[in-house]
Amino acid sequence: MGNNGNLSKAELFIQNLNAKNAKKLAFALVLGFVVYHAFLHMRYGSDSCKWLLSAGRFKGDKEWQPYGCMLHKYTETDTRKCLRYLAFWGNQNHFVLIGDERLRSLSLEFIDYLRSSETENNSKQSSNTKNTENVQFTDYKLRLRVEYIYANEVSKSLIDEFIKWEHEEDPPSLIIASCTYPTFQRGNVTEDIQKAYEKNLTRLVSPIDRLYAKKTKIIWKQQDPVDQESSPDEWKNVRNEDVDRINQAASNILLYSEAKIWSSSNMIASGLVDEFADGQKLSSLTLKHDVQILLNMYCNDYMNYNDGTCCSSAEPYTIIQVTTYAFLAVCASIATAMYVRKLIVKWRGIHTYMPLNQPATTDTQSPLSALASLAVIMTYFYLCDRTNFFMKENKYYSEFSFWIPVGYVFALGLFFTEDSKLTKVLHRDQTDELKGWMQIVILIYYMTGASHILPIYMHIKVLISGFLFLSGYAHFTYWWQTGNAGLVRFLNVMFRVNFLTVILCLCMNRPYQFYFFVPLLSFWYSIMYLMLSLPPRITAQIAEANPYQYLYVVVKFITMLATVTVLYMSEVFFERIFV
Template sequence: MAIVSYPKKTSAEWFIEQLNVENAKLLAFVLVLGFIGYHGILHLRYGPDSCTWLLTSGRYKGDHEWQPYGCMLHKYSKTDARRCLRYLAFWGKYNSFAFIGDSRLEQLYEYFIGVLKTRSDLDSSYSTIDHRMPNYTYVDSKLKLFVTFIWSNDVSKTMVDQFRAWQRSNRPPSVIVASTGLQLVKNRNTTDVILEEYKRNLTQLVQPIDALASRGTQVLWKLLEPVDTTLIKDDVKINNHDIDAYNSAAMEILRHSEARVWGAARLVAAGSAGGETLTRTALRHCAQILLNMFCNDHMNFNDGSCCAQPESYTQLQMLTFALFLLCAVAASLRYIWRWSQNIKQKMDGYALVNQPTVVHPPSPVLALAKLGMIMAYFYLCDRTNFFMKENKYYSEWSFWLPVGYVFALGLFFTDDSRSSRVLHRNQTDEWKGWMQLVILVYQVTGASKVLPIYMLVRALVSAYLFLTGYGHFYYTWKTGDTGLVRYFRVIFRLNFLTVVLCLTMNRPYQFYSFIPLVSFWYTLVFVIFALPPHITQSSSHTVESKPYQYLYIALKIMGLLTIVTVLYMSEVFFQKIFVTRPWKALFVNSDDDIHQWWFMWKQDRYSMAYGIIFATAYLLAQRYNLLDDNNHSNLFTPGLSLTATLLAFIGIGTYVTFTFLCNNTFDCNEIHSYVAFLPIVSYIILRNVSGALRTKHSNLFAWFGTITLELFASQSHIWLAADTHGVLVLIPSAPILNLILTSYIFIFTAHEIHKLTSIILPYAVPDDWRLVLRNFAIFLAILVPIGIHDGMF
């Protein structure tokens, strides 16, 4: 008997074999462990206090906005700043700021009170401004605000005495900002003797600074800002080398005190350098840093994480993670038991040489254990300050360039489709995939501020609901399946991850706004089509004998539109329905407000109906041979195909023109719900009228299309940050590399969650409807105590 020999694989072939999804997930897991170790070292070395990051380092982004190192900066308007001070005054806090230093600090004092002052300041009973050269004082009695500036162009007896006076005061300032030295650089030669004298004088401040810090006063020493020497007169002797020498001396002495060295102010000014005076850009950013430092921990601004403590965990979160831990223990014991049994068999001599490997079915307990580990990573990213966060950054290039890359990459993976019919599975997955990728780019860049882009993304969301209506109606028509098992499987698939995230991340159901929206519309459509008379292909395949079946379809669609119209006509009636207990908790946000649900609902109130109407029209066109999608040819005759293509381009062009012409978001949203079908149907025509396009699809986009739900639900926790207001930072100061690696981990984590959901699904929703109702009753029994605790009943 001849022995067949197989050629040994080359290293290139072996490497290509390793490029698969499972190995990619393993690499993502290793990266996560590496980043946990890296950030753990950063915290051990520099501490976890984001206030230190705020005051120490940062950089300018492309829009010339300041980005602190590792945390998010809220832009305080006059209203925001006064609201913060009013809130603190209400709770009895005395808002006192003191600035002591030279002319540059005087500039910051003037700019700072300019942020706080209003027209009401003309009333002397409301506020007073006392200018007694060289010292100034601003008082706002309603805000319990006291801001003072004390002139001191050196670390002189005046500065030392003032610090000691604050030390003896019964009510020292809340914040003291000190800085001086520019006049020394300007008027005296910088020698070692002068610097030593400067250090000795600074040493006298250490004791009062420490005493003040022990009483809750935050003392900031602002480093001297560099100058643009081209803007300084020739007879003025100021150079950046001398400025750096004074800054080094200050850091050397004050690092032994409780004073915070405000080094970020120097970096802010370096990116917007002026002459002897600071630019308005530098003053604006410095004032914002001060307000973020003072207010963030007391205010509820999602985009201000600097100096803000993360929210504390709840008992429900602890219980949820405890159950995940229990699953992990059970899965580990099961694995150890199987391993010990195999060892025992081998030791007893029962192992067969050619014994086939036993493939055990995926364990739901192991799946839950893995999901718990993933949720722990979610919690670490989003509910703690362990990993860093940064503000979003939008520019035309930052949005359109990644979108262009995405489509170029998607076209590279074009392949033949298994079906030639309109909106076949490969095509709908592809459509969902590229839409989700565009939405992700939209989210990470903060492009919602651009109205045309915002409206185009609204059209993509409407398209997803359109496909949901089309897909479920088409499935019902073909199979006649309107049973409970089908309904609960779809609802479980939609909501499993969302419910787990609500429990582990302490977020309301409406936080994942798109999931409740799809679930609601699917439930409504399911109920309408599950009610008799049932509409299926099997009951109406002989349209000549039973033409009234199509009348039933029309009546059901009209019923859906009637319900939508009635709810839309009265917002009060709408609210009374959806704020009724116990389901109120499903439709209100964390502030117990239903307006977000109302806004989302009314924007796409007709999108599901559009999908059902299109599906009905498509089925009728097939029945009467108005189109032919059973082969690779065009849908219509050449003349009709050309006309349809032209009309489709006009439809998309009309909607794009509308997005540029509408003046405000409110008007655009009101019109959108009536014209949302236009770009969607136009795209379907362009995608399907040609047989060559209809029978091709992008494997890459289709792959993403299978995990759209997981991508949508996960993005706000392990890719974005601070409830989608910022971005997660694993690699600080390298935004492009950080985005690539966080995206990589995010995508393959979503794919693993999709896989785990598929394992758990048949156990949660079995084939027997009685078992399904049993499991649903168990779920309600778990949910009721949670609801009682949270006030749902």
């Protein structure tokens, strides 16, 4: 069995399941992901606003997931915070929706979402009950104005509206347009009708481009499908094939303008077409999704929500980030040069010798090689976390996505075991393995968005507390058995715990408290070190010789807990000491 030639394929496969090969496989996968996403960006572009408006899919519970970016769910508070922020900086929050009756329903939903109890005495709304009447809503405190203008075709009056806005000193912030032609409900979209529609749209391109030059965003909303089986009589002749032809014609013409084509609204409506009232009136859920898309497009770049990456530009880098990455890049360059030099020396057949009393080292053990690996890892983290290079999705919890990984981890724990030379309860090997499994389960918990499931949330909190206890237990038993409570030991532990976190703070431009668990571990380890290092220092050997020494340990623990509790409960006392 000592010779690889005598091993079976299964035994050889298990033998190759080691950390070194796992690192190689992980690096190959990451490199493949980088190449794949680079190809996607070259092929389809990197504008997340375009992704938001162009495509997506439904998740469970009919939640909409845009392609490649995360959609923040704006509440009334979030929306007003965004509009108030823009108003504070002097921006006019002026929205115009111009189009047919179906766009009017979106404007009414949008206004209902923006209206709140605070705006009852600070707003003005004017509308009529007819579906073809204009609507206007104003909130003076937020410098907000929402208008709906009826237009069932690309006529001279519609073009004149664009020209009028073009000459205004403060044109609208956002214009959403969508219309067909007067006889669209008769169906039978012929080639002549399509060409006439395209010709009318061509006249709209120049006004759109001139408005875009004045910082106005223009969106052309594609026509939504209909439920042909339950449509009213006046919509019976409209087929979804006709809708697709009209949408394709609009896309072909406006592709050469500065207008953005909003096709994801069509996809949302297609997925919820069964909920349409009268077969053609958009459902409430469809309109809510459309409103959320509009708010994400308008506000994300100003609000910087962690779960709202659509239409959000990358954070500006700081001097600290530039300095950190420059240092890592220099280390990586030197390590690469050393590796290339070694290959050249080996290729030339030159052998190097070292003294017998000097231990043999490999390139992977040198500090420069370690820093080069760290540079690659931090660059990958930055691409994932601070840019839209890699596609992102909102977390969505499902029983399958959470329990399958947990079950897989449980199965691995059953079938892969190792022997240990230690026999005590909660010895080093046991606690290390327990903490490793805990970290994997906690990672699954955060990745699958299970925090809003109360039973799982409570169990994970117990797991985190258990992890904290095991960490403290391991440090305490080490000190209890060895008596090593020196400053070197303290700095060694603090460095091991905090090194990666501090590097992340420097590279990601985040405060130390952002990575909350490491500060938590560091705090309690510091408290425990302070308690144990104060005289009298009691160890296992001293306590065995004099059992009364246990009393000092108990008094130390009670004093520590009492002090922390008082500081936690009394904000005034805490501020008098530390502020």
